[in-house]
């Protein structure tokens with residue numbers, strides 16, 4: 001079946017958390033690929049990754065020729081993206097990059113297909129940016145509410161899983177948890193404080209204003225994707241969860257909107273699943289969203305401290321909607337909107 005299909009796809013960072021999930025998502029969604037190539041650093045050359053029932057041997061990005069490649073899904077960090085994405089685009093492929101390197105570039109669309117697929121009509125550099133994982137799930141849930149009652153301000157606190165910081169971060173949570181149980185010394189290498197049995201109110205670098213870069217990304221990316229007039233203030237926190245980011249969100253609207261109306265709107269919104277029964281256990285936690293495609297919204301309720309306010313709980317699999325799934329959905333949009341033509 002795949003042999004007759006038309007697109008040659010390369011996954012850069014294929015040994016990483018996001019790259020492996022990209023291969024899963026391409027297979028699960030039967031992406032029309034005639035060939036999928038898995039690339040990583042020279043350290044991984046010859047190692048194997050799974051793509052459906054197939055096993056792909058990793059090739060080195062440094063020595064790969066992208067001529068004839070249609071789509072490159074990139075998740076190898078900002079430095080690799082800055083060095084390689086323009087070169088790859090110059091060879092004719094469209095690059096969908098997961099790092100923050102190009103997200104705020106005016107000539108690079110920053111896309112969440114449920115929210116702003118139209119931005120794909122202006123690809124100037126051959127590069128499309130995938131948003132930060134916490135932003136992606138936030139805007140999927142906010143977009144239909146913004147259309148209804150116009151959002152003025154968002155206050156968000158995140159509870160972000162360690163997989164958002166890469167595979168080494170997951171290993172650190174595992175090793176520290178084990179060390180606590182067997183009373184070994186707890187070694188900190190990836191995170192600045194112990195992550196096992198703890199929470200850390202610090203993700204990415206500190207800016208002069210005291211805001212962290214992760215918090216800044218949530219503000220500016222939400223404005224670029226959804227609406228530049230929305231004010232966003234974020235506190236980003238790392239929690240000892242392996243997969244799944246959660247967000248406590250307070251939204252202030254221009255116009256009146258009840259919790260019941262919001263629930264109704266979100267029930268029919270693309271990419272959203274409402275689980276909100278106001279009883280024990282009738283809400284979603286990160287463990288339940290791992291491996292799922294939807295952005296789950298629970299605990300929708302009135303925020304009585306502002307004139308038109310709602311509070312809610314938003315959870316999604318950061319490796320899927322926050323990264324790999326969103327990137328593959330962008331590639332699907334390129335095909336559906338006939339921006340990418342079959343070879």
Ligand SMILES: NC(=O)c1ccc[n+]([C@@H]2O[C@H](COP(=O)([O-])OP(=O)(O)OC[C@H]3O[C@@H](n4cnc5c(N)ncnc54)[C@H](OP(=O)(O)O)[C@@H]3O)[C@@H](O)[C@H]2O)c1
Nearest residue numbers: 013015016017018040041044075076077099164166167323
């Ligand atoms: N995790 C998330 O939830 C999430 C969400 C949105 C965006 N992102 C972004 O996605 C990117 C990857 O994240 P991740 O969580 O998958 O990280 P990861 O698990 O640490 O994987 C990093 C990947 O990049 C590859 N790589 C590193 N240096 C390279 C080089 N010089 N040349 C080629 N490949 C290189 C690694 O290959 P080797 O194995 O050979 O070193 C590995 O495949 C980051 O930019 C991150 O910010 C992540």
